[in-house]
């Protein structure tokens with residue numbers, strides 16, 4: 001099959017591994033920088049060019065769209081979808097999943113466990129907002145933060161108020177959560193492909209921090225998720241319409257609590273920690289889905 005990896009940088013570990021896994025399986029694969037794809041949109045037909053040449057005919061694309069290029073990257077991905085390429089994560093699903101607050105609302109509505117979360121706009125409402133949440137410690141996080149930056153822990157109500165005031169002053173969007181102390185600075189990353197958790201790791205925060213992000217010095221080891229954890233991860237990804245997702249959870253007394261669902265989860269940490277060929281699992285899934293979709297479309301054509 002003719003595959004494209006949509007990625008800004010072909011040297012990144014995740015991109016390299018996807019290319020490698022596709023080649024090992026005998027597919028033709030190309031890395032396309034979404035910012036070098038440009039489009040002609042007209043009712044008589046679409047055209048997409050890449051560095052001066054037309055591109056078409058990709059059976060499937062694997063999007064690796066960084067947070068900084070969500071808008072443009074998703075527009076390009078949508079174009080691939082409109083031109084008939086299969087993608088495990090649609091442009092719409094990626095754009096939706098990027099908004100932590102929105103994810104919390106949608107997942108909570110479906111009964112997925114989450115740390116209790118509050119958000120509000122007006123400073124006059126802060127006292128009642130924090131009362132709705134309960135006593136500190138609180139975790140305050142930027143709505144579109146990443147890699148643990150923009151996540152802070154406040155031990156006292158006065159600190160929560162001061163942090164909230166500061167963020168409002170900066171016009172930042174943020175949410176405030178109960179602190180799950182029993183997670184003890186560890187979180188669980190379940191890598192979902194299709195309807196399965198193909199690999200999972202437990203990340204432990206470095207001494208003196210509560211954030212387990214590997215970018216913040218956390219360490220990872222392989223873990224076998226419980227049945228409840230695996231089911232929660234798969235359901236959360238499905239609810240958000242993602243067929244490749246990194247679901248981050250905390251282990252708590254009330255079961256797994258989802259922190260976030262990443263639509264372009266990195267492969268380096270999880271493959272290194274677990275030794276599992278996650279890239280291969282992604283490619284196998286994408287090719288199987290693209291093939292069965294094509295078969296179904298052909299069946300419709302022969303029926304009519």
Ligand SMILES: Nc1ncnc2c1ncn2[C@@H]1O[C@H](COP(=O)(O)OP(=O)(O)OP(=O)(O)O)[C@@H](O)[C@H]1O
Pocket residue numbers: 115139141145146147148149150151177178179180181183185186187205210211212213248250259260262
């Ligand atoms: N409510 C909470 N209670 C306890 N620990 C938390 C809580 N929220 C976050 N943490 C810790 O902080 C880390 C970072 O938080 P989170 O995953 O929400 O943001 P982020 O890592 O910046 O986002 P991204 O994973 O997209 O980079 C988590 O991995 C977890 O270890």
Ligand SMILES: [Mg+2]
Pocket residue numbers: 147148213248259260
């Ligand atoms: Mg995280």
Ligand SMILES: [Mg+2]
Pocket residue numbers: 146147260261262
């Ligand atoms: Mg994330």
